[in-house]
Amino acid sequence: MTNRNKKLLSIAVPVYNEAANVEPLLQRLTSVLNDLDGYDYEIVFTDNASVDETFEKLTFIARDNPRVRVIRFSRNFGFQLSILANYLETRGDAAIQIDADLQDPPELIPEMVRLWEQGNKVVYGIRRKRVEGLPSRLARSLGYRVISALSEVDTPRDAGDFRLIDRDVIEALRSTNDHSPYLRGLIASFGFTQTGIHYDREGRKRGFSKFDAFSLVRLGLDGVISQSTKPLEFITFFGFLVSTLSAIGALIYVFMYLIGASGQEGFTTIVLLVLVTQGFNMAFMGMIGEYVGRIYKNSRTLPVPIIEYRIEHPDAPRRISNASLEKRP
Template sequence: MTLISILIPALNEEDNVSTAYERVKAVFADLPGHEFELIFTDNHSTDRTFDILTGIARSDPRVRVIRFSRNVGYQRSVLTAYRAASGDCAIQLDCDMQDPPELIPLMLAKWREGHQVVYGVRRSLPDGPVVAAARRLFYALITWMSEDDLPRNAGEFRLTDRRILDELRGIEDHSPYVRGLISGMGFSQVGFEYDRQARTAGTSKFPFRAMLSLAIDGMINHSLLPLRIASFISLAVGLLTFVLMAGYLFGRLIFGQDWPAGFATTTVLLLMSITLNAMFMGILGEYVGRIFMQAKDLHRPIVEASLNFGGAEEVAAPRAARRVARSVQAAE
């Protein structure tokens, strides 16, 4: 029997959580040989979302719920869900059902072909023309800037193999960009096109400010290009300074320009000091950028409550570590 983990982050989605549960359950009713666990991560909703999830979890032990003590942000909420998944693979869905769960069989078929990641490529978007254009511009920009192979027009709708789930368990990142983390791991990754649906109910909990923050995280977490731009600018300023210095000296020595006493010397020294500072700051920035990519702030979201887990410690403990502990106990 193959166990599939379905990961659904939720924030004030009281109108959608029951629909999401019913639609996922209906899909797996037609998938013989498959079991599912449905992991909701409640990002400290202030409406009835957690109460509804509590009722669902009490009636169906396959539904597992993680509620955070505060809003930890979409990406950290999602990363926690990936860490808590115990299935042979995990599939992330949006609670508003814009990514239709009816495509799960297609994703599983591609997974069985040997692909460790199967992601949906948005052929069309229900957003307005301005938001849709902004999304596509971001995808193009992050693809150009990043050293990782980030797929264009691919969102959070993806299947991830157990091997990658275990790798995600060992990642500590205060500002994760999960899409980039998974893409950067490599393995065999394949996409499929689909039409994104409109929300089943409610309004988007991902405003422009959140999208902008996600874009900044994506560009900074997976590219040193901003630092390199700073280095290139410093070199350009240095070249300009050299030209100005040559001009001052040429004018003084060849044409005998009567500059005010100390003017040329002060100007040259000032420009030289600015140039050296800019160049060295650029060099330091390159090293700081590599340190930043290697070791980031270590902060875990706090789990306020968990349903159908063994406890909050089971949510946080790496699966591999639990396996090792069981092996040691068995050996003893």
């Protein structure tokens, strides 16, 4: 039951094929949250159409535990949309997103809450180090810095999705319409007061990562395209530069022809220049296509993601300060 004298914290957990991690995660979360004086809490799982026993396990838990709510999508809509949908389904005065694999420590939640109570609307975790190979660490570090350099807002570096956001931020997210969101940048773009906490990210102990190399590249593209038009500006600048150099080259060629100077044939050089130019053209067309594709997706009126099942106990806690806004049973 809801305690009328306590603020409500929502723990947002997106899951996909995490059956082995559900119970260990709940044990660590409840251990931390039960010791957090002055707060009530709920744990909201969004299941991205898992194909293992994740949903079955969560359903069994939610039917007996009023603090656990489960939402299952009709298909896998992607990690970022799963997080966004989870935020919008939470009922708390603040929501804390944490992955189910326990690489991010639940024991950091009390410190996040303390910084939130000091007036920060966003408290995010900064990964001081992580358990992975050197090539992966270098690629991630480079990706964060490229996104930060191209972004038109101050996007936190080395910060993942382990964060606390205030109810005001959640309501701002509710007003957005982005079918390919990059939440780290989107939340930063709102301009709310934010701060970070450094921590060491643990290695995964159960299951395996669902983020392959393609998924990471896709996330990086979303991070750049959703936050900036600088790539389009670069394409325009490059186009003007190549056009200018081509015009200068043409004038030089005409001048040499008029004075009767003999030039080198340079067939190989010409072929290589054509191939390189075509390569750039294809890359730039692909980049422009990414922007056009996002416009197409966001112009569609389909609900994304589509929720197929909701499982929750009738005594699930609700936020007192804004209970009238509740529109879901």
